[in-house]
Amino acid sequence: GAGVSQSPSNKVTEKGKDVELRCDPISGHTALYWYRQSLGQGLEFLIYFQGNSAPDKSGLPSDRFSAERTGGSVSTLTIQRTQQEDSAVYLCASSQDPAGQVYGYTFGSGTRLTVV
Amino acid sequence: DAKTTQPTSMDCAEGRAANLPCNHSTISGNEYVYWYRQIHSQGPQYIIHGLKNNETNEMASLIITEDRKSSTLILPHATLRDTAVYYCIVRVHNAGNMLTFGGGTRLMVKP
Numbered sequence: 551g552a553g554v555s556q557s558p559s560n561k562v563t564e565k566g567k568d569v570e571l572r573c574d575p576i577s578g579h580t581a582l583y584w585y586r587q588s589l590g591q592g593l594e595f596l597i598y599f600q601g602n603s604a605p606d607k608s609g610l611p612s613d614r615f616s617a618e619r620t621g622g623s624v625s626t627l628t629i630q631r632t633q634q635e636d637s638a639v640y641l642c643a644s645s646q647d648p649a650g651q652v653y654g655y656t657f658g659s660g661t662r663l664t665v666v
Numbered sequence: 667d668a669k670t671t672q673p674t675s676m677d678c679a680e681g682r683a684a685n686l687p688c689n690h691s692t693i694s695g696n697e698y699v700y701w702y703r704q705i706h707s708q709g710p711q712y713i714i715h716g717l718k719n720n721e722t723n724e725m726a727s728l729i730i731t732e733d734r735k736s737s738t739l740i741l742p743h744a745t746l747r748d749t750a751v752y753y754c755i756v757r758v759h760n761a762g763n764m765l766t767f768g769g770g771t772r773l774m775v776k777p
Contacts, residue, residue: 554709583764593710593767606764641709651759654700654712 552576554658556642562664563632571627571661575644582625583645583655584617586638593641599625600648632665639663670754675772678748684741686771688754691735696758699730700765701739703750710753710767713739744775 555574563569575582584596595609599619610616614632619625629636639662643655671689678684690699700715714721714728716737721728727740741748753770 657709
């Protein structure tokens, strides 16, 4: 597609429920990143996928968070047993080169997650 | 990655040039300067990057001082749509090195 697509755009869930957030990167982009942004805060790195390499999970805040990238394309971020502090905008980005060093990262518009 | 310092906020009149400064006094020789911006309710958008030479593209110009300890992003003719938070980031070109966003500068373009 023309850009990075994320779904849903908004998600309200009850505390304790599991949620899945989806990211469709730009076709052909080998690198995919997940960030989150809490209200009024900066962006926090979560996880990075590059090709078939093992993902860099160093930013995941707890073992309730996991992510997959199937077939080198679509990625799903799963949050189990959601807590109120998980409320944030979850942003996905992709880049044409491994480090986004030539053309930068292209971000999606994010999924706004609200845990009530 | 080297730490950056940016003003918290700035105003600019519509149609005038917006000059956004960034200090990165501890930058190392292999670190690039990147600029992104985030318009309200959208994901960040890549603007420009450079190593030591000044750079220009359709969005902006990047001026890097000779000692590379500071840089300025220039939007030559700011419009209301340029109102956003602008992030200056320095990083090494490395596949394992993610973008780290600081607080940025909130630019308000006023009519």
